[in-house]
Amino acid sequence: DQQVKQNSPSLSVQEGRISILNCDYTNSMFDYFLWYKKYPAEGPTFLISISSIKDKNEDGRFTVFLNKSAKHLSLHIVPSQPGDSAVYFCAASATRGGSARQLTFGSGTQLTVLP
Amino acid sequence: DAGVTQSPTHLIKTRGQQVTLRCSPKSGHDTVSWYQQALGQGPQFIFQYYEEEERQRGNFPDRFSGHQFPNYSSELNVNALLLGDSALYLCASSTWDAWNQPQHFGDGTRLSIL
Numbered sequence: 001d002q003q004v005k006q007n008s009p010s011l012s013v014q015e016g017r018i019s020i021l022n023c024d025y026t027n028s029m030f031d032y033f034l035w036y037k038k039y040p041a042e043g044p045t046f047l048i049s050i051s052s053i054k055d056k057n058e059d060g061r062f063t064v065f066l067n068k069s070a071k072h073l074s075l076h077i078v079p080s081q082p083g084d085s086a087v088y089f090c091a092a093s094a095t096r097g098g099s100a101r102q103l104t105f106g107s108g109t110q111l112t113v114l115p
Numbered sequence: 116d117a118g119v120t121q122s123p124t125h126l127i128k129t130r131g132q133q134v135t136l137r138c139s140p141k142s143g144h145d146t147v148s149w150y151q152q153a154l155g156q157g158p159q160f161i162f163q164y165y166e167e168e169e170r171q172r173g174n175f176p177d178r179f180s181g182h183q184f185p186n187y188s189s190e191l192n193v194n195a196l197l198l199g200d201s202a203l204y205l206c207a208s209s210t211w212d213a214w215n216q217p218q219h220f221g222d223g224t225r226l227s228i229l
Contacts, residue, residue, distance in 0.1 A: 032215060043205055044205070046217040046218075049215075101171070101214060102173065103148075104160070105159070107155070107157045
């Protein structure tokens with residue numbers, strides 16, 4: 001039972017254009033969502049997060065949108081740069097008494113930004 | 116400020132053997148989580164340690180066990196290795212009561228079972 005799904009294994013975008021990565025979840029208890037970027041031979045690097053009390057969070061070129069009714073979130077990268085080429089993972093977690101919690105990951109989307 | 120460090124980087128074992136992987140958390144973090152990432156998949160939660168106790172556990176058999184030391188570092192032990200245990204093992208650290216802060220990952224240990 002895959003609770004977090006990234007249905008696009010890959011995405012190619014021209015440099016300077018917008019990249020949109022999508023993620024769907026099924027567990028209604030999830031209330032904190034994150035995006036990580038992963039280069040080969042490195043661990044996942046945190047990009048941006050959003051809690052369920054918000055529907056948008058921005059950090060520089062990165063914006064995450066959350067649609068709770070559709071159980072859908074997306075990551076927008078504007079403008080896309082060749083250095084953004086990596087695997088992007090969506091992750092979600094549920095509150096456990098205010099303590100640190102386990103992350104449930106999607107299977108990732110390989111983003112390629114073409115020069 | 117050192118981030119999360121893991122050792123070794125790579126490891127080759129044969130079926131039936133036992134392995135120990137090590138993790139030092141980011142400075143200021145007190146909680147360590149372990150994840151298994153199989154090829155082409157996202158990381159899957161194994162378990163989490165805080166105050167030297169296992170606090171949460173994912174859907175992994177008892178062959179997977181762990182430990183946390185007083186300095187917050189942690190070990191992951193896997194007994195009776197199977198071919199299916201070949202994967203990247205990732206350690207992540209965080210602060211126990213900071214639920215809205217991200218976990219920080221190390222670069223992982225690549226485990227290959229022959």
